[in-house]
Amino acid sequence: MSDSAIVLKREITATRIPQGEALTLPQGTPVIITQALGGSFTVVVPSEAGLYRIDAEYADALGKKDPADGASAPSTMSGPVSEEQVWEALKTCYDPEIPVNIVDLGLVYKLDIEQTADGAKVAVQMTLTAPGCGMGPVIAREAQQKISQLSGVTDADVQVVWDPPWSPDKISEAGKKKLGMG
Numbered sequence: 001m002s003d004s005a006i007v008l009k010r011e012i013t014a015t016r017i018p019q020g021e022a023l024t025l026p027q028g029t030p031v032i033i034t035q036a037l038g039g040s041f042t043v044v045v046p047s048e049a050g051l052y053r054i055d056a057e058y059a060d061a062l063g064k065k066d067p068a069d070g071a072s073a074p075s076t077m078s079g080p081v082s083e084e085q086v087w088e089a090l091k092t093c094y095d096p097e098i099p100v101n102i103v104d105l106g107l108v109y110k111l112d113i114e115q116t117a118d119g120a121k122v123a124v125q126m127t128l129t130a131p132g133c134g135m136g137p138v139i140a141r142e143a144q145q146k147i148s149q150l151s152g153v154t155d156a157d158v159q160v161v162w163d164p165p166w167s168p169d170k171i172s173e174a175g176k177k178k179l180g181m182g
Contacts, residue, residue, distance in 0.1 A: 089150055
């Protein structure tokens with residue numbers, strides 16, 4: 001996205017990639033944004049020679065606007081939650097190292113919606129591109145939060161599974177095109 005360093009304007013919490021551990025980056029830390037997708041930022045911290053994921057709530061520390069500011073609120077349409085709505089929410093979740101959403105990467109294996117009198121219960125099974133990646137809980141939590149924001153969803157459960165193992169053949173045609181594979 002940019003090759004020039006940005007100095008953090010305040011202390012923030014970031015997630016180390018691929019370990020998935022949360023840590024504090026102090027005010028004044030230089031970072032380089034490599035990806036800004038789905039409401040989060042992936043940055044390189046040159047002094048640490050590492051990649052970190054920064055949530056949208058810290059956009060101001062990067063001198064950026066929170067992507068949610070001014071965005072339309074979650075849908076308030078009445079009626080049952082549709083699969084299409086959930087798939088669209090999942091398409092706003094990105095692997096912080098790959099500029100393709102988790103749906104087009106082929107990481108979402110199963111989506112179930114149970115309509116109840118109180119609303120919809122959504123269950124998702126997804127995987128990761130590599131077993132043992134510490135970002136799994138982070139990506140799953142983001143997917144769960146985005147599904148939970150849909151009007152009519154009363155419960156969202158996102159589980160990371162390993163069977164079947166992920167492989168590049170699961171990437172959609174749109175994802176392959178974005179990655180220069182097709």
